[in-house]
Amino acid sequence: MAELSDDYEIRRFDAAAEGEPGYREAETWVKAVAFGFHESTRTPEHVATSLATYRADHRVLTGAYQTRGVAPGSLPADVPVATFGTLRKTLNIGFGRMLETQLVTAVTVRTSHRRRGLLRRMMSEDLALAKRDGVAMAALTASEGSIYGRFGYGVASFERTVKVDTTARFSLNHQAVGSVDIADPKILLEIAPEIFDRVHRLTPGSIGRQEWYRQLASGSLGRDGKEDPAVKVALHYGPDGIVDGYVSYKFLGWDVEPYTMHVVDLVASTNECYLELWQFLAAIDLVERITWEEAPLDDPLTWALADPRCIDSSDSRDMLWLRILDAVEALEARRYPVDGRLVLEVLDPLGLAAGIYALEVNGGEAAVEQIETGENPDLTLDISALSSIYLGAVCPVTLAAAGKVREHHQGAALRARQLFAVERATHCLTHF
């Protein structure tokens, strides 16, 4: 792409603090992202708070800049025409194991510069750099389902919006072992990261959270960059009196009927805590409905309810998209619930993880060998399909039925399903 290379310069930089040399560059980058997602222009204060949270997460900001001058009167050349943000967090890959993962976010390309290969260039370069750094996995959440498969990403987890009827119909088959009480929301600035960390260690598909989450859950920083005084917080205490979960929530107002409480964040580190936070939410007076946009598909609440139809969930959607960058490292990092052998022929449009891999599992531990020729594969699949099945939430048998996995030996897709299963439902509570 010689022409493209000449027209644009790609620059990577950190989220500088106010008064530091790179602040103007970081500030224009944040504003360009807001523009790309059709937000109002951010105030200087909002930009500064955003950059402060980015610094805490060591976010790397990538921008594409015009090199041949700009049209008279249009935005100056120091405003990026494309943005791309990255940060590194851990991904729970099942059985408590963690894998460092390159999180891709804030991808925008200005309308007047789209479809010239800027996304392709930023994505290809970034994934190659991450792999070179020894990172075996990349992840993102997608604005549209049609963009990222071509770069090797596959859907690996799901979520749904639930509307739960909390009138007299709501009854849980659960005897409380702990208790719930209201707290000053600001306490979450202090304790939310530690509580989330417990959930993170327990939940396959969980991604370590950005700094921003404790600000959001405590009402300190809403999506508009301002404090949100509507946020309330309840803490759950386990039988030992120790806080093991919380829910932060806000009332949607007397104009919304039925009167509704909206969950901002719900983090429960035990099964009992999860059900008891729901019991608490359902007991809130003057409210007949709870809504939550980040609920799991495979939800214990459904099974604990005397009437599971209290949950109205019409909106199920893909959440986490994964992209394996290094197949040997990613496959060896996982623990497997059964032993067995599987030879995988992996195709990769970007060439990062293509090859034939023999996965041999003994005592739950894997040894992976990249083989040249000689052994026929059990399955042929694109790296996006392998990334989809990696967390156990997408079934290889279903992908075979869809033509996304080619099964060379009967039963191989089922073996893959058994091998890649995880110990409990995959769910990611972290958007980025």
Ligand SMILES: CC(=O)SCCNC(=O)CCNC(=O)[C@H](O)C(C)(C)COP(=O)(O)OP(=O)(O)OC[C@H]1O[C@@H](n2cnc3c(N)ncnc32)[C@H](O)[C@@H]1OP(=O)(O)O
């Ligand atoms: C992780 C996140 O941040 S998700 C948010 C993504 N951002 C947005 O949705 C904001 C609005 N959209 C945009 O800013 C841009 O249209 C982008 C970022 C989606 C695409 O950027 P572009 O620079 O135009 O993409 P680029 O020219 O590199 O195209 C790369 C390929 O993706 C394809 N493509 C790009 N956008 C889309 C799309 N929305 N739907 C389907 N295909 C797409 C192109 O056709 C091209 O295909 P090819 O290389 O196989 O021929």
